Amino acid sequence: MARLDDVEFSTFMEGVRERNPHEPEFVQAVQDVAEDIFEFIKDKQAYQSAQILRRIAEPDRVVSFRVTWEDDNGEVQVNRGYRVQNNNAIGPYKGGLRFHPSVNESVLKFLAFEQTFKNALTGLPMGGGKGGANFNPKGKSDREVMRFCQSFMTELFRHIGADVDVPAGDIGVGAREIGYMFGQYKRITNHFTGVLTGKGLEYGGSMIRPEATGYGTVYFLENMLKHQGRGLEGMRAVISGSGNVATHAAEKLIHLGAKPVTLSDSGGFIHDPEGLTLEKVQWVKSHKTHRRGRISEYAEEFKGATFHPGETPWSVPCDVALPCATQNELLGADARTLVANGCIAVSEGANMPCDLEAAHYFRGAKTMFGPGKAANAGGVAVSGLEMSQNSSRRSWKEPELQLMLREIMDDIHDRCLAYGQQLGGHVDYVKGANIAGFKKVADAMLAFGVV
Numbered sequence: 180m181a182r183l184d185d186v187e188f189s190t191f192m193e194g195v196r197e198r199n200p201h202e203p204e205f206v207q208a209v210q211d212v213a214e215d216i217f218e219f220i221k222d223k224q225a226y227q228s229a230q231i232l233r234r235i236a237e238p239d240r241v242v243s244f245r246v247t248w249e250d251d252n253g254e255v256q257v258n259r260g261y262r263v264q265n266n267n268a269i270g271p272y273k274g275g276l277r278f279h280p281s282v283n284e285s286v287l288k289f290l291a292f293e294q295t296f297k298n299a300l301t302g303l304p305m306g307g308g309k310g311g312a313n314f315n316p317k318g319k320s321d322r323e324v325m326r327f328c329q330s331f332m333t334e335l336f337r338h339i340g341a342d343v344d345v346p347a348g349d350i351g352v353g354a355r356e357i358g359y360m361f362g363q364y365k366r367i368t369n370h371f372t373g374v375l376t377g378k379g380l381e382y383g384g385s386m387i388r389p390e391a392t393g394y395g396t397v398y399f400l401e402n403m404l405k406h407q408g409r410g411l412e413g414m415r416a417v418i419s420g421s422g423n424v425a426t427h428a429a430e431k432l433i434h435l436g437a438k439p440v441t442l443s444d445s446g447g448f449i450h451d452p453e454g455l456t457l458e459k460v461q462w463v464k465s466h467k468t469h470r471r472g473r474i475s476e477y478a479e480e481f482k483g484a485t486f487h488p489g490e491t492p493w494s495v496p497c498d499v500a501l502p503c504a505t506q507n508e509l510l511g512a513d514a515r516t517l518v519a520n521g522c523i524a525v526s527e528g529a530n531m532p533c534d535l536e537a538a539h540y541f542r543g544a545k546t547m548f549g550p551g552k553a554a555n556a557g558g559v560a561v562s563g564l565e566m567s568q569n570s571s572r573r574s575w576k577e578p579e580l581q582l583m584l585r586e587i588m589d590d591i592h593d594r595c596l597a598y599g600q601q602l603g604g605h606v607d608y609v610k611g612a613n614i615a616g617f618k619k620v621a622d623a624m625l626a627f628g629v630v
């Protein structure tokens with residue numbers, strides 16, 4: 180990774196570390212982008228003197244608030260809620276809400292920063308934001324989740340709006356939670372507007388929103404392979420996670436003739452050497468969503484599958500890998516194992532699932548490597564289309580939306596190519612995505628002057 184000047188880069192990163200102490204995920208996300216942007220702006224005085232990167236790496240605002248709610252035993256519970264509004268240069272803030280015990284300011288600032296570039300890459304007018312709470316929905320009753328969501332929205336509502344900031348789902352926030360939060364927003368404000376995406380179809384949701392992230396991640400993978408004259412047919416795929424993104428990625432891989440052989444959750448991974456089928460994926464979706472079950476039970480349900488407690492799936496030999504669970508779940512040693520076992524392409528369904536060492540290794544080994552900000556942008560893209568449908572008070576049909584998702588993922592691939600092509604035909608998708616995303620936001624910020 181060539182840099183404008185190692186001293187200037189180190190000084191910049193030192194400043195980021197000092198201003199954001201104890202925020203390793205945020206520092207990691209900024210470093211990942213800065214490594215490419217320093218080189219890109221070397222001969223571009225306008226971006227340098229306007230301090231564009233420094234400004235994008237400082238959120239517009241971070242709101243943190245208390246969420247008080249009562250559990251089923253009548254006990255008072257207190258959680259911390261957040262909304263990070265990173266940058267709205269090209270459109271209203273947009274990004275998901277995460278409910279998970281690991282949520283803190285560092286995680287949400289990294290996600291909001293990444294989201295800014297991702298949203299720019301989609302070509303749609305959306306700025307970057309992210310939010311959530313350190314609330315653990317696991318083991319909570321429906322009523323407890325409802326009371327938590329209502330209390331969370333009772334503060335969040337004053338910071339969001341259809342033209343201000345439009346949250347969506349993320350880890351721990353699916354259709355159920357979006358429904359409870361939308362209901363509370365409407366009750367408080369008396370406004371029926373497209374203030375959240377990922378809504379149910381009955382009240383303004385879009386077809387294919389649940390599928391969009393996983394499907395888009397596979398389309399991006401297919402585009403990377405196609406660009407090298409290859410296809411997905413017959414490819415063995417290792418997937419982590421078993422939530423929304425992972426199950427829809429598995430489904431699309433099967434549609435396109437590939438063979439997914441693993442899924443995981445925080446308890447371990449399952450290996451099904453026969454390969455998942457559409458019926459098995461359907462079982463997992465229903466098991467995880469309706470029964471709130473664990474992936475370990477897959478091995479009890481389907482003969483030939485094994486469960487590996489406490490392990491990640493990266494040691495299973497494969498042709499392609501799709502990390503679809505969470506940040507920093509694939510480390511440097513895992514990257515080396517994957518490549519040694521024949522993996523030729525990685526498409527990140529999750530946000531920053533590969534740590535810096537793993538990402539550097541894949542880039543150095545010239546593995547096809549689709550970073551999350553490009554590969555998993557299909558979800559937010561369809562969220563953008565949900566916003567358009569809400570504003571125009573109409574709904575597009577599924578085939579139209581499927582086509583639009585496909586086109587958007589093809590365009591994102593092209594934008595990465597524009598800045599990521601290397602001599603000899605290899606494409607550095609990380610560099611391509613970072614520069615294409617940065618340029619769009621930066622040019623808008625230049626137009627606004629010093630603000």
Ligand code: NDP
Pocket residue numbers: 348349350351352392420421422423424425443444445446503504505506508528529530555556558559
């Ligand atoms: P879900 O809540 O539906 O599923 C998350 C999955 O990841 C579960 O299988 C969960 O297992 C597993 N997981 C979560 N934390 C950990 C952990 N610390 N270690 C191991 N496994 C873990 O979330 P999504 O599928 O929606 O999101 C997955 C990733 O994709 C996230 O990085 C998210 O930011 C990203 N993403 C999601 C989008 C969307 O549209 N939903 C859009 C773009 C990116 P368990 O049940 O044990 O917790």
